[in-house]
Amino acid sequence: MTFAAFPYAQPLEGLAGGILIGLAAAMMLLGAGRIAGVSGITARATGLNRGDMAMTSAWGFLVGLPLGAMAIAVTTDWKAAEFAPWPVLVVAGLIVGFGTRMGSGCTSGHGVCGVSRLSQRSMLATATFIAAGIVTVALVNLFGGTS
Amino acid sequence: MNLIRKLLPPLASGALFGAGLTISGMTDPVRVRGFLDVFGRWDPTLVFVMGGAVMVMAIAWRIQARMKTPMFGEKFSLPDRRDFDGRLIAGSALFGIGWGIAGLCPGPAVASLALSPLSVLPFLVAMLAGMAVHNLLPEPGLRRQGAL
Numbered sequence: 283m284t285f286a287a288f289p290y291a292q293p294l295e296g297l298a299g300g301i302l303i304g305l306a307a308a309m310m311l312l313g314a315g316r317i318a319g320v321s322g323i324t325a326r327a328t329g330l331n332r333g334d335m336a337m338t339s340a341w342g343f344l345v346g347l348p349l350g351a352m353a354i355a356v357t358t359d360w361k362a363a364e365f366a367p368w369p370v371l372v373v374a375g376l377i378v379g380f381g382t383r384m385g386s387g388c389t390s391g392h393g394v395c396g397v398s399r400l401s402q403r404s405m406l407a408t409a410t411f412i413a414a415g416i417v418t419v420a421l422v423n424l425f426g427g428t429s
Numbered sequence: 430m431n432l433i434r435k436l437l438p439p440l441a442s443g444a445l446f447g448a449g450l451t452i453s454g455m456t457d458p459v460r461v462r463g464f465l466d467v468f469g470r471w472d473p474t475l476v477f478v479m480g481g482a483v484m485v486m487a488i489a490w491r492i493q494a495r496m497k498t499p500m501f502g503e504k505f506s507l508p509d510r511r512d513f514d515g516r517l518i519a520g521s522a523l524f525g526i527g528w529g530i531a532g533l534c535p536g537p538a539v540a541s542l543a544l545s546p547l548s549v550l551p552f553l554v555a556m557l558a559g560m561a562v563h564n565l566l567p568e569p570g571l572r573r574q575g576a577l
Contacts, residue, residue, distance in 0.1 A: 288473055290463070292454055296474040299453025300481025306445035307482065308489035313438035315499030316506055318446060320535040321560075330560045334506060338432060339439040346443020347536065348543030353444070354451040355544055363457040363541070365548040366531050375538075375552040377527030379559025382535060384566075385520025386508070389534045390446075392521070393479060396508075398486035403510060407521040412465070414525025419465040422530060 307395050314339060319391025320347070321382035331383070366428045385411070434501045447540040453478040456541050458532025465529050 285291050310318035316335060325331035327340035354360060365371060382388045385407055387396065392411075396404020422428055454460040455478055463472030499505055528534050533541075533552055541549035 285473070288471065290470075291472050291474045293474065293477045296453045296477030297481045299449040299451070299455065300478035300483075301485055302445050302449030302452065303478065304449075304482035304485025304489070306442045306449060307486050308492075309438060309445065310442040311486075311489050311493055311499075312496065313442070313499055313501050315502040315504060316439075317508065318442055320446075320539060324535055324539065324557075325560050328557055328560075330557065330564060336435045338435040342436040342438075342440035343443035343446075344539055346440040346445075347447035347450075347540040349440075350444035350447025350449075351451040351456060351540035352447075352543035354448050358452075360451065360544075362545055363459065363548075365458055365533075365545060365552075368551040371531050371533070371549075371552040372555040374527040374531030374533065375555025376559040376562070377523050377530070378534065378538075378552075379556035379561075380563045381520045381523030381525075381527060381559075383520065383560050383563040384516050385522075385524055386510075386517065388524060388536070389479075389528075390536050394482045394486055397479075398483040399490050401508070401511075403508075403513065403517055406513060407517055410518055410521035411525030411528060414522040415465040415529035416467050418526045418529025419462055420468050423466065423469055428530065 303390075303394060304398075307390070307398075310343070311395070317391050317395045318343070319387050319395060321379075321388040322386070322391055325383060370428045381411075438501045446536065447543070449478075449482070450537050450540050451544070456537045456544055458537075460532075461534075461537070462529065462532035465532075 307318040310316050322331065323340050323343050326333045326335050327344050387407060392404040392407040397408055450456050454474055460472055460474060463470060464475035531552060535556065538549055538552050538556065
């Protein structure tokens with residue numbers, strides 16, 4: 283299925299992947315009693331944030347992410363993605379790391395888990411990071427892109 | 430047995446999460462930046478990803494409300510803050526800026542360790558450094574109480 287106006291969009295793949303992500307977050311919530319927030323779990327696993335999540339659980343989740351990605355990459359006609367040059371990635375990574383701790387979450391914790399819980403904090407956070415992302419991409423494109 | 434209870438649900442959750450991110454194209458920074466490029470060549474795919482995930486999770490929250498304890502744990506350990514503060518907004522705005530620059534957020538970045546490890550490594554190392562820098566800031570609670 284494609285959209286006439288957006289021929290490059292992949293709504294079916296998006297929806298299928300989104301449902302899997304929802305099931306993943308549901309498994310974390312109903313199975314382990316926690317939010318599947320990647321920034322928070324990463325900080326916990328690396329000792330950059332205290333918390334009561336067991337290290338075994340935090341590392342289990344983090345190891346699972348690339349394992350699941352690899353399972354799809356080897357079973358489908360997945361193509362390698364293009365990344366920005368490393369100095370750009372370093373700047374972006376620093377801001378993402380700092381910002382997600384300061385804002386208590388990222389796309390997974392606020393965007394998926396919080397929004398679906400109708401948490402007003404998460405809805406505000408999600409609206410804010412999407413708006414900031416839109417402005418950033420518009421400005422970056424205006425000044426010639428990142429590569 | 431306890432180890433398995435602590436390890437397996439998060440491991441399975443992470444694996445499903447990574448699979449979903451990869452199927453939906455969210456591990457591709459170009460596609461993610463395409464979603465944010467509303468004034469250019471807008472790519473609405475991320476709307477479907479988030480929509481699908483939120484639909485499933487909305488049901489999960491309803492089930493959670495009827496449960497006393499999680500299936501493989503002693504208690505639910507969930508965020509309970511309801512206040513709005515400057516840190517939530519400023520932190521989220523910063524995160525959005527970094528997300529827009531690279532087309533990467535933490536989930537796809539970690540998942541990419543299996544897909545494009547060398548490409549994503551500078552982002553992940555810098556992300557951890559950014560988290561460490563944040564830890565150098567004084568605790569907000571102390572500031573609010575006037576201790577700092």
